[in-house]
Amino acid sequence: MSKQPQVNDLWKYIGENEVNEDLIGDLSDFKTSQVNARLTYFDVETNGVRYLKTLIYNLAGRLGEESWARLRRTTGRELGNPYAVTYDGERVCLDYLRAVEELSFIEKHLDLDGGRVLEIGAGYGRTCHTLMSNKDIAQYTIIDLPTTMALSRKYLGAVLSPEQFERITFIPIDEIEASLGDAEFDLCINIDSLAEMDTATVGYYLSLIAERGRHFYVNNPVGKYADKSLDGHARGEAAIARALDAGLLTDVVDVHDNRAVRGQAGKFVRAYRPAEDWNCVADDWAAPFTWYWQALYQRPTPA
Incomplete structure (x- = not known):
């Protein structure tokens, strides 16, 4: 193998400006800093909607068929342009995920x-x-x-x-x-x-x-x-x-x-x-x- 791995422009910038020895410091809080936001998860201060949609997506994946049926009967949920994801062809937001689960609890x-x-x-x-x-x-x-x-x-x-x-x-x-x-x-x-x-x-x-x-x-x-x-x-x-x-x-x-x-x-x-x-x-x-x-x-x- 004659070629060595190359650092692309993106990671050159990150290494110079966001993840380096000077910025890492003494490790006391690096997991809640911009350093770790570049390495392992999206920055929580600027990615709230991303995390909200991830939460909605995961909750939708746990819904039972009866709750899906309740959602489908509740038409017009898209009014107001909520933060939503599409799961199995159905648009769903957090408010109505909560609502159908609350109804499920009551109906028991x-x-x-x-x-x-x-x-x-x-x-x-x-x-x-x-x-x-x-x-x-x-x-x-x-x-x-x-x-x-x-x-x-x-x-x-x-x-x-x-x-x-x-x-x-x-x-x-x-x-x-x-x-x-x-x-x-x-x-x-x-x-x-x-x-x-x-x-x-x-x-x-x-x-x-x-x-x-x-x-x-x-x-x-x-x-x-x-x-x-x-x-x-x-x-x-x-x-x-x-x-x-x-x-x-x-x-x-x-x-x-x-x-x-x-x-x-x-x-x-x-x-x-x-x-x-x-x-x-x-x-x-x-x-x-x-x-x-x-x-x-x-x-x-x-x-």
Whole structure:
């Protein structure tokens, strides 16, 4: 063999500017530095979408056939141009992957056909969209901030049929008592917002659920985290302080330690029980976020 391996222009540049003895330093943190980003993984500071799509791709590969069927029945998911991947010919994003898995968890214990549902804090409406597309929901009521409700009303009006949309009632938080009347619900839902409310407001909603609901599905964090490496506290320390103080579960947890998260599960189940006599039917980790838990409660059947 007469020729020696040659260094191409790309790696000449990398060796001169990104990976060399001067930049490597003393090894104390090179695995979270630009040095290792060039050698083993994409730079996390500039490749967030790449990692998000990788997560979606891997989650899609684990979906069961029933969840794929739920996704296909939920048409219009592409509205809003979500970050998505194509898997087995189907475009899929993280929001709706979560939604069909949440529905799967609920359906193991509760038949929603013909049911009346109350959702507290609907975001843009992905949960309502998924349930209405897969189950014969008689009535779906959303309680939310007026500003957020403007989005969910517009979005659900676009992705649902007129007949489905007519079954949705939108109630701003300052009209709850006047607008609910004597309505009762087969299922009450809160996903990812009770942990952001003050304790008095959480108590109000749990009392409302205990009074008017038969079942309650909750999906929220088990506690707080203070790992600055996750986002560099980009919103500022004041925002971090507000977040750490909100909700019922304020213990700071190592959210990337599965034993620490599971150790908080008992507190989660106790904290979100609407009333002492309600039973927790099931609870489990709420994938994919490491520090989220989910539980389904049931009001006791009258004797």
